[in-house]
Amino acid sequence: MVEAAGPFPASRSLKSRVVTAVLSLLVVGGVVVALAAFAYGRQAARTAYDRLLLGAANDIAETIQITEGRPAVDLPVSAFELLALAPDDRIFYAVRDAAGTLITGMQADLAPPPRAPAGARFFDDRFGPERARFVTVPRRFAERDYSGTIFVTVGQTLRARETMALGLTRDALIAAGFAGVVLLVLALLMVERALGPLNAIARDLSARDPHDLTPMSAEVPAEMAVVIGAMNRFMGRLERQVEAMRNLISDTAHQLRTPVAALRVQAELAAEEPDPSRAHAMNARIARRSRALGDLLDQMLSRALVIHRSDAARREAVDLREVALGVIEAGDHELVAPGREVVLSIGEAPVEVMGDALSLAEAAKNLLVNALRHGAGRVEIGAGIETGIETGIETGNKVGRAILWVADAGPGPAPEVLERIGARFERNAAARGKSAGLGLSIARAVAEACGGRLALEPGPNGFRTALILPALPATAEDRP
Numbered sequence: 101m102v103e104a105a106g107p108f109p110a111s112r113s114l115k116s117r118v119v120t121a122v123l124s125l126l127v128v129g130g131v132v133v134a135l136a137a138f139a140y141g142r143q144a145a146r147t148a149y150d151r152l153l154l155g156a157a158n159d160i161a162e163t164i165q166i167t168e169g170r171p172a173v174d175l176p177v178s179a180f181e182l183l184a185l186a187p188d189d190r191i192f193y194a195v196r197d198a199a200g201t202l203i204t205g206m207q208a209d210l211a212p213p214p215r216a217p218a219g220a221r222f223f224d225d226r227f228g229p230e231r232a233r234f235v236t237v238p239r240r241f242a243e244r245d246y247s248g249t250i251f252v253t254v255g256q257t258l259r260a261r262e263t264m265a266l267g268l269t270r271d272a273l274i275a276a277g278f279a280g281v282v283l284l285v286l287a288l289l290m291v292e293r294a295l296g297p298l299n300a301i302a303r304d305l306s307a308r309d310p311h312d313l314t315p316m317s318a319e320v321p322a323e324m325a326v327v328i329g330a331m332n333r334f335m336g337r338l339e340r341q342v343e344a345m346r347n348l349i350s351d352t353a354h355q356l357r358t359p360v361a362a363l364r365v366q367a368e369l370a371a372e373e374p375d376p377s378r379a380h381a382m383n384a385r386i387a388r389r390s391r392a393l394g395d396l397l398d399q400m401l402s403r404a405l406v407i408h409r410s411d412a413a414r415r416e417a418v419d420l421r422e423v424a425l426g427v428i429e430a431g432d433h434e435l436v437a438p439g440r441e442v443v444l445s446i447g448e449a450p451v452e453v454m455g456d457a458l459s460l461a462e463a464a465k466n467l468l469v470n471a472l473r474h475g476a477g478r479v480e481i482g483a484g485i486e487t488g489i490e491t492g493i494e495t496g497n498k499v500g501r502a503i504l505w506v507a508d509a510g511p512g513p514a515p516e517v518l519e520r521i522g523a524r525f526e527r528n529a530a531a532r533g534k535s536a537g538l539g540l541s542i543a544r545a546v547a548e549a550c551g552g553r554l555a556l557e558p559g560p561n562g563f564r565t566a567l568i569l570p571a572l573p574a575t576a577e578d579r580p
Contacts (some may be wrong), residue, residue: 118291133276134269139269145261149186150235155386156182159255160193165310166498169245171197173204179303186260191225193255198248205253230257242560248470271291297324313339337491359393415550417572418460420451420483420504427464427481429575437472445482453502454570455550460504460567462544466564467506475563485571500573505566512556512563543567 107424159179165172173195194205208227220237234255241248297320315332346485363386370382386448427433430446453460464481483504543565544554552569 106292113292114295115291118287122287130273130276130280134273137269137272138265140272141265141421144268145264146233147458148264149233149256149261150222152185153222153233153235153254154234155234155574156180156193156219157252160195160235160254161239161252164195164244164250165238166241166246171241171246171250172204174202183254183256186256188263189257190227190230190232191254194231194253196251196253198250203250207286215498222513225255226521227255227257230259233261235263261510269580270402274522277389282487284335285532297321303538313342356393356397359389363389365395372455415454415456418457419451420453420460420502421446422570423457423460423464423504424481425485426461427468430465432465432469433472436469440472441478442468442472442530443478443480445480447484449485451483451502451504452484453567453569454572455546458548459546460464463543463567464504464506466542467504467567470539470565471506471508471563473508475512477562479506480510500571502569503566505560505564507564509562540565 125545156179159176159182160173163176165174175193179193180191183189192206192208194208195203197203220235222233222235224231224233226232233254234253236251236253238562239250241250259335263368294434301316301320301324313335313523315335320328366382366389370379370386373382423443424446428442433440433442468479468481483502486501486503540554540556547554547567547569550567550569552567555566555568556564557564
């Protein structure tokens with residue numbers, strides 16, 4: 101298996117966890133099997149040796165005869181042959197009449213056997229220092245010379261029974277142990293096979309180029325498909341972040357090279373210009389270019405921030421009315437176009453969408469600044485729910501349409517320019533030399549990150565740019 105790289109200590113492997121789990125299962129199962137086998141062995145040994153005791157007692161009972169009005173016993177050899185099947189055990193026998201008088205056999209202080217309706221009765225007691233098992237068999241006589249019941253009691257110690265029970269338990273444990281070893285080996289083989297796709301993924305990642313963030317397409321079990329999907333989504337977010345960084349570097353190299361070179365040249369010329377009036381004019385141009393360069397840097401950083409937050413920021417319910425109000429209260433438009441009339445147009449009903457408030461505010465600010473710089477007449481900013489259905493990009497479900505818009509009284513760009521506007525560095529004729537086209541690019545990135553789109557809509561009363569976003573269902577339903 102490919103070893104994990106990095107400073108993080110490796111935790112226990114899956115193999116060791118499976119081995120521990122299987123061994124724990126085998127230990128618990130072994131204890132259960134041992135107890136069950138011992139119980140079964142004791143029961144089997146008791147049944148087998150109880151039959152021997154019963155057979156010996158019946159043999160003795162069959163030999164009882166009444167002679168001259170008194171019972172007599174001729175002990176059969178077969179009875180002792182049965183008891184001899186347990187050679188290590190001590191045996192006991194006694195024949196008594198109905199009064200309890202010993203006719204033949206061994207005298208012992210035994211507890212009376214439990215009463216039973218009829219037939220043989222088994223009971224446990226002690227025979228000297230050892231525990232023993234006894235059986236009492238009755239034989240009833242109803243003759244002229246003798247009438248009554250003769251009781252035959254035969255007993256045996258428990259050594260053979262315990263040996264048999266332990267033997268059965270040992271055999272069961274041997275079989276269970278062998279099965280456990282086989283199970284453990286099979287579990288290790290299955291784990292090794294199950295980890296094959298994981299090892300293949302590790303090898304694939306180790307062999308990849310550091311800049312290769314394409315999704316992984318390895319065939320893996322269903323349980324690991326979730327991990328691969330999460331990894332692919334993570335690499336997708338990482339690739340977008342890397343692409344944003346590349347774009348920022350590219351934008352910086354593309355946009356700053358010429359302005360910085362021009363500033364340097366003009367500064368050198370101004371430093372060498374002997375005419376004070378010409379030097380003052382050059383300094384004024386340097387100041388204008390510096391302000392334009394500052395605006396360009398602000399837009400570039402804003403675009404990089406928006407793209408970063410599209411993946412990093414958590415989405416939450418945002419009221420577009422508050423976004424529009426916040427842009428007006430910030431007062432940036434007074435610095436861009438002093439004295440220009442800017443009107444806020446919002447209603448009482450909430451206009452809520454799922455998005456990032458900071459990114460939406462940045463997009464609205466860029467739309468407003470774009471209208472102030474390139475539009476004409478009064479500029480109006482507002483938010484609302486409009487009639488129509490918009491399909492969400494991420495969910496594919498049809499939802500209400502929420503709009504954050506900025507409108508001015510100007511005609512807007514030409515139709516052929518509308519097809520290209522919103523891309524990075526796109527300039528229209530009216531804005532040549534004043535903008536790098538990043539403002540609408542920022543707005544478009546925000547709209548797409550929120551599952552919507554950027555709309556550029558010329559009309560008879562002016563030109564409108566709008567973020568058309570999927571509204572929250574509750575907001576759409578509140579619309580009359």
